[in-house]
Amino acid sequence: MRRLALALALVLAAPIPVAPAAQPAPPPPVTNDYPTAARAEYVFACMATNGQTQDALTRCSCSIDQVASILPYDAYVEAETVLRMRLAGGERGAMFRGTPAVREIAADLRRAQAEAEILCF
Numbered sequence: 001m002r003r004l005a006l007a008l009a010l011v012l013a014a015p016i017p018v019a020p021a022a023q024p025a026p027p028p029p030v031t032n033d034y035p036t037a038a039r040a041e042y043v044f045a046c047m048a049t050n051g052q053t054q055d056a057l058t059r060c061s062c063s064i065d066q067v068a069s070i071l072p073y074d075a076y077v078e079a080e081t082v083l084r085m086r087l088a089g090g091e092r093g094a095m096f097r098g099t100p101a102v103r104e105i106a107a108d109l110r111r112a113q114a115e116a117e118i119l120c121f
Contacts, residue, residue, distance in 0.1 A: 033073045039064050050121075059120045066116035071108060079109030 039061075046060035047053075067076065082105050085096040096102055 034064070034068045034076065035073075038073070038076070039068075042067070062120035063113070063116040066119050067109075067112045070112040070115060075105075075108060079105050082106045083109065 042064040043057065043060045046063055047056045050056040050060065071079070082096050082102055086093055086106070088096070
């Protein structure tokens with residue numbers, strides 16, 4: 001009995017190991033720099049093309065998330081502007097169709113959309 005009391009006293013007297021306090025995880029890098037309205041506009045246009053279904057909503061939302069992870073918002077706006085201006089007729093539209101720099105801007109968005117299509121559709 002005396003041994004049991006001595007063993008219990010030793011156990012109770014031993015320091016209790018304390019785990020170090022967990023450090024909070026660093027915040028993820030900001031990739032959501034697209035305004036909600038821009039995301040919604042993209043999803044609405046995508047759904048108009050792919051059907052007005054819940055599945056299309058899910059896939060189109062995935063698509064804009066992928067595009068946003070590839071292109072910064074400023075580059076997206078620039079490319080969207082180029083693509084819209086290409087539809088204009090005459091000299092105004094020709095300015096956005098002819099130069100290699102402008103073609104590259106549009107190509108960046110098209111590449112991002114192609115990657116998003118592979119991942120989401």
